[in-house]
Amino acid sequence: xxxxxxxxxxxxxxxxxxxxxxxxxxxxxxxxxxxxxxxxxxxxxxxxxxxxxxxxxxxxxxxxxxxxxxxxxxxxxxxxxxxxxxxxxxxxxxxxxxxxxxxxxxxxxxxxxxxxxxxxxxxxxxxxxxxxxxxxxxxxxxxxxxxxxxxxxxxxxxxxxxxxxxxxxxxxxxxxxxxxxxxxxxxxxxxxxxxxxxxxxxxxxxxxxxxxxxxxxxxxxxxxxxxxxxxxxxxxxxxxxxxxxxxxxxxxxxxxxxxxxxxxxxxxxxxxxxxxxxxxxxxxxxxxxxxxxxxxxxxxxxxxxxxxxxxxxxxxxxxxxxxxxxxxxxxxxxxxxxxxxxxxxxxxxxxxxxxxxxxxxxxxxxxxxxxxxxxxxxxxxxxxxxxxxxxxxxxxxx
Ligand code: PMP
Numbered sequence: 349x350x351x352x353x354x355x356x357x358x359x360x361x362x363x364x365x366x367x368x369x370x371x372x373x374x375x376x377x378x379x380x381x382x383x384x385x386x387x388x389x390x391x392x393x394x395x396x397x398x399x400x401x402x403x404x405x406x407x408x409x410x411x412x413x414x415x416x417x418x419x420x421x422x423x424x425x426x427x428x429x430x431x432x433x434x435x436x437x438x439x440x441x442x443x444x445x446x447x448x449x450x451x452x453x454x455x456x457x458x459x460x461x462x463x464x465x466x467x468x469x470x471x472x473x474x475x476x477x478x479x480x481x482x483x484x485x486x487x488x489x490x491x492x493x494x495x496x497x498x499x500x501x502x503x504x505x506x507x508x509x510x511x512x513x514x515x516x517x518x519x520x521x522x523x524x525x526x527x528x529x530x531x532x533x534x535x536x537x538x539x540x541x542x543x544x545x546x547x548x549x550x551x552x553x554x555x556x557x558x559x560x561x562x563x564x565x566x567x568x569x570x571x572x573x574x575x576x577x578x579x580x581x582x583x584x585x586x587x588x589x590x591x592x593x594x595x596x597x598x599x600x601x602x603x604x605x606x607x608x609x610x611x612x613x614x615x616x617x618x619x620x621x622x623x624x625x626x627x628x629x630x631x632x633x634x635x636x637x638x639x640x641x642x643x644x645x646x647x648x649x650x651x652x653x654x655x656x657x658x659x660x661x662x663x664x665x666x667x668x669x670x671x672x673x674x675x676x677x678x679x680x681x682x683x684x685x686x687x688x689x690x691x692x693x694x695x696x697x698x699x700x701x702x703x704x705x706x707x708x709x710x711x712x713x714x715x716x717x718x719x720x721x722x723x724x725x726x727x728x729x730x731x732x733x734x735x736x737x738x739x740x741x742x743x744x745x746x
Contacts (some may be wrong), residue, residue: 349692360720361479368717376715377733379724382531382696384565384597384663389730394597396656400645404638414637416628418605422640426590426605429562429571436581444621446628449602449635451561451591455481457606458557458587460627462522471557472514472523474498476699478531478722481559482525493517498533500701501687505535508665511548513598519553525579527588528572529562529695531721532667536566536694542575544583556583563593564660564696567665569595584611592643594696595660602638625728663727667696670726674734681738685745695726706744714740 358366358476361380368378383391386605417423423445437443448454449656461610462469462485471485474497485492495513499506514523525545530536537545558576566572580586592603610617626635646652671690690698701721702710710716716737718724729737 363712364717364719368709369453369715371638371711371715373715375719375736377728377736378717379728379737380717380719381728382594383599383727384594384667385697385725385727386621386640386663387730388668389728391599392597394659396534396646396652396658396659397596397598397642399655400642400652404641404645408641410632411637413634416446416625416634418530418635419445419637419640419644421644422447422603422649422666423605424668425644426592427568427607428606429647430563430588431577431592432570432573433582435577437609441632442610443607444610444617444624445605446606446621446624447635447640448604448606448628449632450593450604451559451589452484452604453602453632453635454478454589454591454604454606455557455559456488457624457631459490460587460589460631461608461624463488463490464623464627466613468520468545470517470521472517472521472554474510474524474530476616476629477524481531483619495523497530498535498699502537503698504692505530505533505537505541506586507537507541507544511545513553516550517552519597520555520557521656523549524557524559525576527558527560527563527576527631528566529697531561531695532697532699532719532721534690534693534695534698537575539574539578542578542658546579549579549583555587557584557589557593558585562695563590564595564661565578565664565696566666569660570659571600572694577587580609583609585609592639595710596639596643597663600640601642602636603639603643625667667726670734671698674726674729677731677734678738681735682741682745685741696727699723699743702744707743710740713743716740 360386364380385391392565470493472493472495474492496509528536563572577625586609588607590605593599608620610620675687675690702722707718
């Protein structure tokens, strides 16, 4: 069987990670991976997480199975974190959540649900988008399509072009929307645009699948969820994939959730949730528990929760400071390049306007690794690195 695999083509993103890991040059600069780094360049464990983990391990009475749908206390805590305590769908009976191994698995489960219930649906993505996001749906055999999103000239979201592109979607199609800190561009919808998009989806009978992977990294925990909260208050049907990887810095522990918003609630919602459990059982059987138990503990303990919020806020402002430092330095070092668009963007990422060839030259000649679309992670920068990056860009843009 395995001898059929003779011409393996590297996945674009994994290929970048592999080349970077094998690069022994001392100046190597990995701006590709979407992990938060502090001012020492470390990807630290949050103190609140370390403390909660110790508490959970000390008090854990059993390691018996939890089940395919995961930890329901985590599911409830995440519903409240993402939607807010007072949201109308909380306690409405319409919201059903599974704990999943990260948002990656949540997206894969969503794809499996769509394939089961609406196999002719097309899934719409922004252009550009985090490439792996599309894989979850194509691997499930679903049709995918792209709508315009980003204006490379101005570094802003081209909302008219987005709606124009989505005008080609048919009733029942699914639109994948990033809740905040769009990956890769950092260009987010304004609250007004969320309102217009909600109305657009309602009128055209499109179902939103909102991916919330960076809550707390844009304008703050509450502000980053405002758009999706509005949408969830108005849509009869919706799905939300949630990642705890970044917000709690628990990337490798694999914690996330998939929320289903059912039009009526009651028995129908219960069945959708149980069906999701069946699909999960066939995909990976069950999610791991420890990370979810740790986050549940943080969210239920006022002092741990406050400590976590403060740490996330420190991370958010650190990334913003690096955005500002980058723009300040680029303004002097690269006078022909107007980088001020980066200050209007949110989260860890922005894109540099580079062709694939220029991006590969940066890798080969300067040991600088960026993601496709020229995405860079500000959290991986420091003052010296910004200087080096500007020099490298000056060479490839000449
Ligand atoms: N959605 C988006 C938009 C992401 O950027 C990522 C991580 N790159 C994920 C989902 C997956 O996150 P997780 O680690 O929770 O699987």
